[in-house]
Amino acid sequence: MAQTAESTPSPASEASGKIDLTAPEWYLNRELTWLAFNRRVLNEAEDERTPLLERVKFLAIVSSNLDEFFMKRVGGLKQQLGAGVQELSVDGRSPEQQLRECEAEVRAIKERKDDLFPQLHALLNAADIHLSRYAELDKTAQATLREWYLENIYPLLTPIGMDPAHPFPFISNLSLNLLVTVNQPDGARGPRLVRIKVPVGGGIPRFIRIGESAHFVPLEDIIAYNLDKLLPELEIQRWDLFRVTRNAIVERYEEQANDLLQVIEAELRDRKFAPTVRLEVSDGMPPVHRGMLAAELGLDEATDVFEVDGLMQRRDLMELLALDRPDLKDPPHHPIEHPKLMDAPNIFHLIRNSGPILLQHPYESFATSVERFLREASQDPKVLAIKMTLYRTARKSKIIEYLIDAAENGKQVAVAVELKARFDEEANVRWANSLEEAGIHVSYGVIGLKTHAKAIFVLRRDYDGLRRYAHLGTGNYHAGTARLYSDLGLLTSDPVLGEDLTELFNFLTTGYVANRRYTKLLPAPTNLKRALLEKIAREIALHSPENPGLIRFKTNALEDSEIARALYRASMAGVQVELIVRDSCRLRAGVPGLSENIRIISIVGRFLEHARIYYFRNGGDEEYFIGSADCMKRNLEARVETIVPVEDPECQGMLREILDIQLRDRRSAWDMQPDGQYVQRQPGEGDDPRSAHEILIERAQKRVRASGRKKLHGRDKRRGRLLS
Incomplete structure (x- = not known):
């Protein structure tokens, strides 16, 4: 299945006999087609041909994708609606129409997720991977988890009461929360509500392992069944889970800003307090509590509240992928070294003498190609300057390390950091500060434009004069995603492209377009x-x-x-x-x-x-x-x-x-x-x-084997000439 079916129009119905290509019926809706893509991803979780833990992975991916969809797309549509925008999309929908259709589509996807999870849960149990409720454990396991909880989690918890003396607390984006209903010992004041944030993240996993076995209990369950110390002398009537999603579209007007870095830091603060766009509640939450949460968060209970059957925040199921169960995963894939790079002592000599090299990730290694290119540039005494764009990179990034090494080795280094890479702003602010502290020239791109280009530009003094080398790619300079994303890159010393890149980086560092001309680069x-x-x-x-x-x-x-x-x-x-x-x-x-x-x-x-x-x-x-x-x-x-x-x-x-x-x-x-x-x-x-992915893995491995045979044949021929 895909997005809600739309009637297929017929060009024959056009009275003029010609097709009006501006007519909305010829165009599909951006938001609905993106949700249709997530239906296809969810299908991989449902497909029995997919190994079990990979099915769990795809379910987690869809859950994560929907979080982002609400933060970015639903948040943006709600802003348009709030601003009174009536302009129709290319496909003829108003913001309100898009919101309502997206809501229906999300609910349909949620139903499929809710139906699928119990099936995957049963299959995990059959494979000796157990995800249990605390109440299902024996007394020994419960005692072990209680001891662990009191030592590791209890000190982190802050119960917050909700009554006339304690106003409704701030609920952070994508946090998992317990809503606990308690009674006073004398019962005089009636039931009260207490909110407890589940402290997932920062090194604390969502699923807590019992001993060395593949047996896990959700953290919120451990907290909920051990509330006696946190809420002493109170009678626990019930507890429910809820979770909120906030709008991520809180961009400030940067054209009049004196410091873009300060603008981004302010946006990050704003996002924490941005309006809520979705409330998820556990199945069976009392209607009065559900209505109270919706009202306090400024949401429409009919359209913005989603009841979750079973496990909430399924994006955390990705933690199970760390299990050492190769029988339940895709066959292991180890990126190969590009055949041309394998025996090349100097990457710049190879590019100059052998021509451009096309890189295919994740089939070919990012570390032995892109990272090597930058590493050798940072160490090569003939390299004078390095310039690059940085949109996203890994937390422990070799890329950053090599740029700093280059600066310490006396090379001119300039980096255009995109501070507004969605959801990576905080990391990019940190990288920008680290690079500046190392003496690297850091620019934040061009006002009004995100810098999404992927380019590394190296100026080297070769034997015959200055020569420009470059890597141009389709993917971020991120070692982690280079093993998960299908991307391409080109290593080249084409002098015309080098001239074009000189113009591009001058544009990025000055923000001034002037009459820049590009011969090959688009x-x-x-x-x-x-x-x-x-x-x-x-x-x-x-x-x-x-x-x-x-x-x-x-x-x-x-x-x-x-x-x-x-x-x-x-x-x-x-x-x-x-x-x-x-x-x-x-x-x-x-x-x-x-x-x-x-x-x-x-x-x-x-x-x-x-x-x-x-x-x-x-x-x-x-x-x-x-x-x-x-x-x-x-x-x-x-x-x-x-x-x-x-x-x-x-x-x-x-x-x-x-x-x-x-x-x-x-x-x-x-x-x-x-x-x-x-x-x-x-x-x-x-x-x-x-699949195409399996075939491309095989093709990459064949290229390595063929290269090895070719090199062996060349050595045999040389040996034969010596013997003759």
């Missing part, structure tokens, strides 16, 4: 959208029956209406359009007369699809581009992005292979239908039943 917001529209128009102009046009995009989202209209025009002209879109997509595929030449698939599987590839057949003179930008209005018009051409035939062949494998996928691919719904493909007789 940056947003200045060049990229126009270039994509021009290339689509060129594909239409070059198309003929003898020389058919072909456009292939692989992107996370396709939301920009101008790009969507251009692709519709290409389809109507006969150009084949093949799109691999992970989540939100405005286009309808396969509508007769409109998009019958458009095929749209979504890949959902072991790795999160994150790479962006743009391909144009261009009359046979093929063009390939990779980069950081999705086809979204915000990326094309309100962010600094980079798309880079991939011109090397070998690298182009690798990109072609990725697209071909994913377009043929019969395990993880979903086909969009004309009404916007998706249908999962099933392998037929003779089809490869493996």
Whole structure:
């Protein structure tokens, strides 16, 4: 299933005989298509072909995704509604309509989650992984947990009463809370309510392990059944759980700010106290308590309150993935070293002499490619300067370490840190301060634009003069996500791209556009959208029956209406359009007369699809581009992005292979239908039943083996010449 089915319009109904490409019926809703993507993710948790702990992982991912959806998307829609915005979206919906339809869709997903959890719980028990309630334990286990609780948790708890003398307390975002109903010993004042925050995080797990076995109890259960010391001499009548989600859209007006760092720090403070957008309550909470919470939090009980059947905050189930149960997980994947990098003593010599190198993560190692590139740059005495963009990075980041090393080694280092990377602002403020303390020039990008580009730029004094080296990628410089996200990168010493990057970093450090010209690089917001529209128009102009046009995009989202209209025009002209879109997509595929030449698939599987590839057949003179930008209005018009051409035939062949494998996928691919719904493909007789991810893992391993055989053959030939 996918988003709520919308009727499939027929172009034949157009009285003029022509299709009005601005008509809302041709476009799908961004929010609903994103929720439809989460239905596909949830399907992986329901699919019996998926190993058990991976199914648990996908359930946790959907729960986490919905948290973010409420913080970002529902929060934004509520702001529009509160501001009286009446402007309709491209698909013809008002903010209020979008909120109501999203609410219905979220409730449908929640029902599926609630139905699925007991099934997974039973399967975990059968696999000797037990998630028990405290009351189900024997007296010995209860005594052990009580002792642990009194030593480790009890001192952290702060019970807060709620009565006329104690006003309703502040409830922090995404916190798990106990609402305890207590009676005074004499019963004179009637029942009272006490709120206790469950202190998950900061090294405290949600699921507490009993001994060394795979037996866990939720932390809130341990607290709830040991309230006698926390609330002495009070009769515990009942306890319930609740959780709130707050709006994350609290951006301040930065154009008049003197210090962007202070603005971000203020936004982080504001977010803690932002309006609530969702209340989750445990199944069976008394209506009077539920209504009280909704009223105190300023929520509509009918639309904003969600009753959870069973375990709340299922995102924490991700903790179970740490169990050493390989029999219940995907086969272990160890990223291989890129064959060209394996025996290269100097990465700069290799790039200069062998040409560009295409990196495929997570199939190829991030540590031995991107991190190595930066490490060698920080140590190489011939490297004079390093510049890079930083959007997100790992908590214990080698990237930061190597940048600081470079500065200490006397190199000029400049970093454009994006402070407004959503939910990573606090970490990026910390990194920015650390870099500045090391003497690194830190800029915060350009006012009004997020810096989303992924680029490292190295200036080196080679034997023949100054040479520019670069890494341009599709993913963040984050070692953790590089093992989970499917991304691409290009190591190159192309002098023209080097000149373009010089212009880009001058723009980032000064914030001044001037008359900057780019020869190969396609940056947003200045060049990229126009270039994509021009290339689509060129594909239409070059198309003929003898020389058919072909456009292939692989992107996370396709939301920009101008790009969507251009692709519709290409389809109507006969150009084949093949799109691999992970989540939100405005286009309808396969509508007769409109998009019958458009095929749209979504890949959902072991790795999160994150790479962006743009391909144009261009009359046979093929063009390939990779980069950081999705086809979204915000990326094309309100962010600094980079798309880079991939011109090397070998690298182009690798990109072609990725697209071909994913377009043929019969395990993880979903086909969009004309009404916007998706249908999962099933392998037929003779089809490869493996997912694209499994096939690409195998291809990477084959490249290493082939490289090893080639090198061994070369050594044998040299040995033979010596013997002769």
